[in-house]
Amino acid sequence: MSTDRLKARLLASAAAIVLSTPAFAQDEPLNVLATVAMIADVAANVAGECAAVSSLLGAGSDPHLYRATAADVDKLAGADLIFYVDPALEARLADVLAGFADRTPTVGLARAAFDGDALLDDPGEAGAIDPHLWMDVSRWVRIAPVIADAIAEQRPGCADAMAANVESYTARLDALHGWVGDAIASVPEGQRLLVTAHDAFEYYSAAYGIEASEAIEGISTESEASIGDIREVAAFVAQSGVPAVFVETTINPRTIEALVAEVQSQGHDVTIGGELFSDAMGDAGTAEGTYIGMIRANTVTVTEALGGVLPDWPEALHDWADDWNIAY
Ligand SMILES: [Zn+2]
Structure with missing residues (x-):
């Protein structure tokens, strides 16, 4: 090979390396x-x-x-x-x-x-x-x-x-x-009431026909729940006949336990309907550790505790359910 041809080859391969570097970075x-x-x-x-x-x-x-x-x-x-x-x-x-x-x-x-x-x-x-x-x-x-x-x-x-x-x-x-809306619509009128530890469910309520939502703490959890807050929500629960109230995975359950005790001290009864994923999903590697699974789990918990009947799981989500071994 002549020196000139060798030089040309070396230049060509050097150019190829220079060109391929950004392309490689794009593939990362x-x-x-x-x-x-x-x-x-x-x-x-x-x-x-x-x-x-x-x-x-x-x-x-x-x-x-x-x-x-x-x-x-x-x-x-x-x-x-x-x-x-x-x-x-x-x-x-x-x-x-x-x-x-x-x-x-x-x-x-x-x-x-x-x-x-x-x-x-x-x-x-x-x-x-x-x-x-x-x-x-x-x-x-x-x-x-x-x-x-x-x-x-x-x-x-x-x-x-x-x-x-x-x-x-x-x-x-x-x-x-669509499935969440159908699920909440199955809850008898007058029972579509969502009582939680903090005020994370206004969008859920507006979208899916929850008649009223009440929470002990506000939109943020930065201010501690006071006895007055608990009494106020307890009065709502007692007056409206809410069948169940809900704890949240990101909040100490003692707040809701204090609410249940306060409702009982006012002469009424209410149960804890289960745990909702309000501001965090479930553990990674579980169905509830996905966004779809988080919303599904919340809706199953709320619908069943408030007296509704779950609709059929949508066909478009059958493959999702199969991935998590969830029956439908
Ligand atoms: Zn929140």
């Missing part, structure tokens, strides 16, 4: 970090193989009270893209997230995916929103295309695949939304 899954798992599950469904998705808060963690650990700060520093709901939810992470926003795309989904009309206000705090948007499936599904767009900014080659994922995941969530 994007490192996506969410605060709560309700976001991470939607992101994982949307992103497919285009992103490696994780969340900071696990089962049982209350996002209203959660503070970043040193390990969390390392995870945030290693992320290519960060999602959270709103400072109205992750109040004690807000400063840390704002600090990362200068160097890493950081998306607050309540503001990015919803215009003001779709958001409920926090009646307890002027200017703050109610962040519990995942409780209405028809609302929460709106974060899927926003997440896809944010990932596509850094992985444009993934846009088409993610659009297809958004479409199929949306179809599943549409089916879930």
Whole structure:
């Protein structure tokens, strides 16, 4: 081989290496970090193989009270893209997230995916929103295309695949939304009353026809429940004949136990209808550790405790149920 031809070959292979480096980086899954798992599950469904998705808060963690650990700060520093709901939810992470926003795309989904009309206000705090948007499936599904767009900014080659994922995941969530509405509609009128430890179910109530929801603590869990709060809710339970009240996985059950005792001291009876996943999903690796499973579990618990009858599980979600060995 002549020296000139060898040089030309070497130059060509060097050029190929230079060209292939960004292409290789594009093939690496994007490192996506969410605060709560309700976001991470939607992101994982949307992103497919285009992103490696994780969340900071696990089962049982209350996002209203959660503070970043040193390990969390390392995870945030290693992320290519960060999602959270709103400072109205992750109040004690807000400063840390704002600090990362200068160097890493950081998306607050309540503001990015919803215009003001779709958001409920926090009646307890002027200017703050109610962040519990995942409780209405028809609302929460709106974060899927926003997440896809944010990932596509850094992985444009993934846009088409993610659009297809958004479409199929949306179809599943549409089916879930219809099923929840049918389930709650089966509860006799006058019994569609949801009493919980904190006020996380306003979107659920509005979407699915709960007649009234009452909670001991407000939209945030930052202020402790007072005896006065418990007496007030106990009076509502006694007057309205609520058959059951609910504990939450992220809140100490003693608050609801105190409520039951107070109702009984007023001469009425009420049972604890079960445990709801309000601000965190169940354990990873269980059905309740998925967004679909969280909403399903809450709806099964509420419907059965309040005297309703569960409708048939939708066909669009049969494969989901098969994955978790859930009979339908
Ligand atoms: Zn909450």
